[in-house]
Amino acid sequence: MSQAKPQKTLTILNTRPSPMGEELQRLLTPQFISHHFPTVTNKAIELPNKAPLKQWLQDSSFAWIFVSRPTAMYFRQLLQQYGLDNFSPAGGVFAIGESTKSELKQFIRTPNVPTQSNQENHSTLQIMTPELSNSESFLTIKQLDDYQSFVQVKGKGGRELIGQSLTQRGKQYFPLELYQREMLQYSSSQVDSWLECDCILATSIDIAKGIFTNLSQQSSRKNIQLLLHKIKWVVLSERIKQFLIDNKIKEEHIFICEESDNSSIINTINLISK
Template identity: 25%
Template sequence: MSIPTILVTRPSPAGEQLVNRLRTLGLMAYHAPLVNLSPGNDLTRLPVLLQAMQPGDLVFVLSQNAIRYIHPLLNRNKLSWPAKLTYYAIGRSTALALQAVSHLPVNYPLNVSTSEGLLALPELQRVNGKQALLLRGNGGRALLGETLIIRGAKVSYCECYQRNPVYYDAHKQSAYWQHARINTLVVTSGEMLQQLYTLIPAYYRSFWLLHCRMIVVSERLAAYANRLGWHDVRVAEGADNDALIRELQ
């Protein structure tokens, strides 16, 4: 492939940060977020939910976006992350972000930033009688919660943020991206992948979109991209911007 011209679809601020870093490295990159973020419907309930948990109960933080909304809420209420709980993160970047604001240990899978990787941790094989609180956005995969229930945990969810679709003029945006010679796409969720596929009209999809290289963050997402018609799909080592830059270079 020729020198990459990259379209980053992840929401702000991470999407803008990634584009700025790529441009600093001399690469052509554009930002077109397919979702924007807002506070979740359950966010204000979270302090009560955390305080009601017992020592040793489990808290799962499923993205850095959750921390972005939770930590300011705790600060405003003069609260801290309860030290009596055991914390898990979906991947290294989320774990480091949580450690930075909570000053507490956070467990995470070392090799893959996925629900499957998290569920493979030895300490999560037997969770009988534990309360498990999943801090996440609206919707998302049910695998983590369903598996923890099978293993004996009592699972509850807290919607800490919402992903809201960003709407574009399909023909105008497709023509602009093709004219800009976009040939590499960065997509970090199945929701955004489906939205991108649906946004682009069939003509542009056949002659341009499906011929772009696709950079994704999990094997599951790569398989989905293949089913939709992409052939050149690469999986980054993680979902953080550092891993994406390594793959793009």
């Protein structure tokens, strides 16, 4: 009786930027072969004008929107520049994605309110999240109606959907751009190693653009076609999937994660490997 062939170990191209990429790499390597090549990096930028941060924090009609984990990380740095250790808004807080929510929980607190025993209340403020980790799902949250003004912490040049929608609803909208994305470039030998991969992770359109740019600059057209026709893609949204389809990737080769966290990404890769 012939023995079944051992299952091939899946090789992953992990393009997730820091620090999520390194965290994912540690989770992937016990089970898969994983190459970490982030195609974008985030760089802090200075605000053109000093934001009235403390005024916004004290106004209960304001709500704060964080669309990704980096937005929470860079906002924490901004608070420190203002001499604030914690994020204690009088209004509401919305986070897209569980990883964003977890990052905020590290430094968010309710405003200090004296209790009957004259002790300060340092409990954690509730963070509201949409059912799905995308802007479209966020805009369906009913609690948005409870606030008149919104501060969206974001990267420069990011999607304008949230701001446009809130403005159309008659809300005040203040974008707070704290960082910008920069594309990373690799050598031809590094990019050639991508040809060995069975699966590519692309968690944003900018990351997917970085993959295609590096391929077009450092690899032959023949190799690119070979890669694009054999490889599976793991993405986080229908928008990224459509971008890949527009760039000639077959729809049946694209898999969408249920959530944006690393556990969901690994679950999706496990499904592909079966």
